[in-house]
Amino acid sequence: xxxxxxxxxxQAYDGELGAAVARAQDGDEAAFAVAYRxxxxxxxxxxxxxxxxxxxxxxxxxxxxxxxxxxxxxxxxAGFRGWTATIARHRALDHLRRLRVRPRATTLxxxxxxxxxxxxxxxQALESLxxxxxxxxxxxxxxxxxxxxxxxxxxxxxxxxAARVLGKxxxxxxxxxxxxxKRLARQLGVQGGxxxxxxxxxxxxxxxxx
Numbered sequence: 087x088x089x090x091x092x093x094x095x096x097q098a099y100d101g102e103l104g105a106a107v108a109r110a111q112d113g114d115e116a117a118f119a120v121a122y123r124x125x126x127x128x129x130x131x132x133x134x135x136x137x138x139x140x141x142x143x144x145x146x147x148x149x150x151x152x153x154x155x156x157x158x159x160x161x162x163x164a165g166f167r168g169w170t171a172t173i174a175r176h177r178a179l180d181h182l183r184r185l186r187v188r189p190r191a192t193t194l195x196x197x198x199x200x201x202x203x204x205x206x207x208x209x210q211a212l213e214s215l216x217x218x219x220x221x222x223x224x225x226x227x228x229x230x231x232x233x234x235x236x237x238x239x240x241x242x243x244x245x246x247x248a249a250r251v252l253g254k255x256x257x258x259x260x261x262x263x264x265x266x267x268k269r270l271a272r273q274l275g276v277q278g279g280x281x282x283x284x285x286x287x288x289x290x291x292x293x294x295x296x
Contacts, residue, residue, distance in 0.1 A: 099124045099163075100162075100163040100164065101163070102120065102124065103120075103121060103124045103125070103163040103166060103167075104162050104163035104166070105117075106118070106120040106121040106124070107121050107156075107159070107163065107166050110156060111156055111157055111159070118153065118156070121166070122149065125166070125167060125170055126145070126149075128167070128240050128241040128242055129145060129148070129170055129171060129174050129241065130142065130145050131236065131240040131241070132171060132174065132175075132236045132237060132240050132241050133145050133148075133174055133178055135232060135233065135236040135240070136175070136178040136179075136182070136233070136236075137178050137181055137182060140181060143181075144174065144177050144178050144181050145174065147177045147181075148170070148173050148174040148177045151173050151177070152169075152170055152173055155173075164243070164244065164247060165247075167241060167242060167243055167247065168243055168247035168248075168250055168251055171237060171241050171243065171247075171251045172250070172251045175251055175252075223270055223273055223274075227266045227269060227270070228266075230262045231262045231263070231265055231266030231269070232266060233252065233262075234248060234252070234259050234260075234262035234263035234266060235263050235266045235267060235270075237251060237252070237259075238259075238263050245259055245260050248263075
C-alpha cells in the first residue's frame, strides 16, 4: 500500500462505507446518508475540476442516479467509489455537451484535500496543493493529467479503478498522474525528490508506468 494522509483517510472510512452501502441496498435510508457523507466530498472535488461552479448541480443529478441504481451495484467500498465517480463523470460530460464546452480542471476546494507530508518530490507537490496558488496550477494541467490527479488524490481511487472511470489503460492513467504531479512539483520549485511515486496501492503513491 502507499503512504500519506489521503490514503489513510480513505482506508479509515472503507469499512464504514462498505457496511453502509450494504445496508442501503436493503432499504436503510440512514445508511445511504452515511455513504453519501463519506463519498460526497471527494466526488464534489472531482466534479469541480470538470465543471467548475456547476459541480453541486451535477453532483445532485449523479446522486439521483446512484440512488435509483443502487440495487444493481455489486462490489466493495473501493468499487463503490469507482462506480459513483463513473456516474458523476458521465453526468458531467452530459452537462458539458449541453454547454458545448470541453471538460476542464478549474479549482479544487481546500477542505476536500487531506494530503500527505513531504516524502518525495511528488508528495511535496501534493502537500502544496493545499494552497490557493497551487490549486490554480491544477487547472492549467492538460486535461488527462488533471483528471488523473483528481481521481487519484481527491476521490481516492487506485490506478485500475481510475482507469475504469476514464475508460483507459491503468498504465496510461498512472503516467498521466505522474506527469501531472511532476509538472506541479517543478512549478512549485520542489527539489530533491525522486521518481518514486504512486503505484496502484493508492492516490499518494503515483508512479509512472511504461
